[in-house]
Amino acid sequence: MEFIDYYKALELNKSASQADIKKAYRKLARKYHPDLNPDDASAKARFQKINEANEVLSDPEKRKKFDEYGKDWQHADQFEQEKQQRGQQGGGFGDFGRGQGQAYSGNFDDDNFSDFFEQMFGGGARSRGTGRSPQYKGQDFNAELQLSLTDVFTSHKQTLTVNGKSIRLTIPAGVENGQTIKISGHGGPGAQGGPKGDLFITFKILNNTNFKREKENLYSNVDLDFYAAILGGEITVDTFEGKVKLNIKPETQNDTRVKLKGKGFPKYKKEGQFGDLFITYNIKVPTDLTSKEKELYTELQKLRA
């Protein structure tokens, strides 16, 4: 368990007055409040530390105890015992009751005080909120779901376990990497009859294919035989749903791109609609020519000269 310097957390020195603490707290809370820094885990962690620092330093009793033991908090019990044996009075480690400070509220885990705090002041030592009921709607839950590109080619049902509860949901085909969907009413329970929170699922799509994807379009490179490129022909190429035959026009140039309409990825929430597949030809020039081949190419070169 790590020692937390609450003065440092509030960017104050030990001689700070109650007014200084209040001012520093308000300034930093405005900077790091999770509502102002959505999806920023580091700001959230910093905010929790600031909240905790305020909880301790704005309460004279807690502050005194923190100042007294500080880094030696692990030996606080021992010190207390010695003090009592010497007949001195000292504060216990139980519940200090409602603190003087006001912890900011929010639909986030500001309840997560550090182990250091819990150990030093006990679980019941925190003051709760501003007196205003902070939450009516249930807490929103966030989850990440990792799927492969082939998984999201078709809509499918999947059972997720969120906070010990199984939820069966349909994952629509065409969902994108990083996309977040909301499942209404699958968050935490509301307070005093308030609506339930929502479940937000962010998809992480891993590409397990040779295709590259941009939204509903797919891209791939296909090696093309030199002679087929010059004279034309027919090749077989992979699409997401299997192989298809493709005619090659004579005199096809390197990096030529062809579009296979409707052979791309499904469009999100547009059933039956697909993007396109773009194939780029990569013409392979023959190597290790025989003397006969060289002779014939030289002949061809002369014809073009």
Place this chain on the structure above:
Amino acid sequence: MNLNELIATEKLCERYSVEHTFIRSLNNSGLLEVITVEKREYVHCNKMAEFEKMLRLHYDLKINLEGLEAIKHLLDRVTDLKEDNLALRNRLGLYE
């Protein structure tokens, strides 16, 4: 409109100990949609997260209504930019 999904504004005032004028001000500023059904005002349960956020910013961080409007605007821009950033990152995969 399903009435079960609507929460009466007086219930919100009671629950959060706020004046009705606060909800009305949010509505007038375009920060909160208030729906009137048979002369009674409601907020849709989908808007509760946004409402609670405004409440926290206003009462906890002492941000006034003009500040809330500016914050809302900037947070909306952050959301748009995040979406753009994600689309560009996904597109970057084409060139890697």
